[in-house]
Amino acid sequence: MTAAAIEICQTYKRYGQLQALNGINLRIEKGEFFGLLGPNGAGKTTLINLLSGLALPDAGQLRIHGYDVVRQYRTSRRMLGVVPQELVFDPFFTVRETLRLQSGFFGLHHNETWINTVMHNLGLTDKADTNMRRLSGGMKRRVLVAQALVHKPPVIVLDEPTAGVDVELRQSLWHFIRQLNRDGHTILLTTHYLEEAEALCTRIAMLKQGRVIALDSTQNLLGALTGCRVRLKLVGKLPASLLPQVIEQTDKDFLLTLPSYSALEPMLKTLRTFGITIQEMTLQQPDLEEVFLRMVRRDMQ
């Protein structure tokens, strides 16, 4: 069996009173576009810090392309490019100097061609000789991405890369990241924007209080919510037989769940029987937000 891109076994990490990670097991295959989702404090960033060596695990093993992140850190770190969540930069240097130094840290000497390519792809070329201090927030974010890519890592980790980023940059960033994924890079993404994960990731893990509470393909997670939701605006009262299906109600507005689309027609029939007129009706697809809330709720019960 070939090594996974990322392999995390029985990993624990505690910060004082807080059990940040509580027995994480996760395997991400090469070439995946993987999403790591969860509320604030779920342990996403802690997990990334352990993978990248910014923090050390209390127990458990983490491997990148089969290389242990503690014992074989020199190789494992070469395999990994991390875009940190915080907008950090070194105010002493220009963009090009920053990227050259970062290449050097990874032991690469003549890296100018690739640095130019990365700068070009991220729209940084005309800022190459600008000091980091003078860049806007969005530009600094691009440099962070470029820094993570200088050593052409097969595994790329993005920790909420689009937080506070304008729409245009978000689009171009995802275009570039998708391109990298197509070229064979494994992508691990944490995000708060569920629609982002939904649009990009092929597989998703959900974290809550340091545990993986769901792990499946994006499709299956969405499929877990079979059926759909109907939003209705009615003239008259909702028949009592339909009340158990109501999730939300405001005056004449009702939001109902249906086990499947085939349940739609019986519902309409009931309404007709009671002589109730539908003023408005919209059908809603399940989204990750809903899956996520459901998972979190289920986990609490």
Added chain:
Amino acid sequence: MLSFYSLFYKEILRVWKVGFQTVMAPVLTTLLYLLIFSHVLEQNTNVYPGIDYTTFLIPGLVMMSILQNAFANSSSSLIQSKITGNIVFVLLAPISYWEFFAAYVLASMLRGLVVGLGVYIAALWFSQPAPVAPVWVFLFAILGSAMLGTMGLIAGMWAEKFDQLAAFQNFIILPLTFLSGVFYSIHSLPPVWQSISHFNPFFYMIDGFRHGFFGLSDFSPWLSLIVTGVCLLGITLLALRLLKSGYKLRH
């Protein structure tokens, strides 16, 4: 090896980019010390026979600049990187703890030695002490800058805020340098203070360094060499141990 070199180069480039503040400013400060102290004390102080006070003072001031700047370099670079967060770029890279150590300490040594040389050259205008034993001068400059560069590394790792680092500097480094015999021979001190000075490792570094200039010192340079060497070894082992464990760097 290239990782080490890049980190070393980054540290040097940082110093170079703010050279006015990192090299020129300390040279000027030290020259002011020289100007004022020698003016005030020239007439009534004679530490070693045949050596006027200004000449006596210069090696001490040179060594003091070396020590202070070596400390300032690693400590301020680290605390800045920690507070602004850009230390992650170094921590994410495959840089071993000894490469990290060597890069920060060597860059600090270089800054200390450049400032020391600058002070010496500028001081030649006042008096021209030529070293009688340059090997001692060189040796103590190297060992002293290495020691303070390493102490700066430890202080930078330990401190979480600028004021903590300032406290380390003002309550430990500054008293140790000022009470090390830069401005006087400890033989001119009351006996109690003389014995206390014997516990100050900085005293041996300055005494040994000055021996290289005049062939005269409070103690044998060999003793100073042993004390300085042992202290340097101890502090290096401590720094390497802290770095290996990821102390306050890898949480």
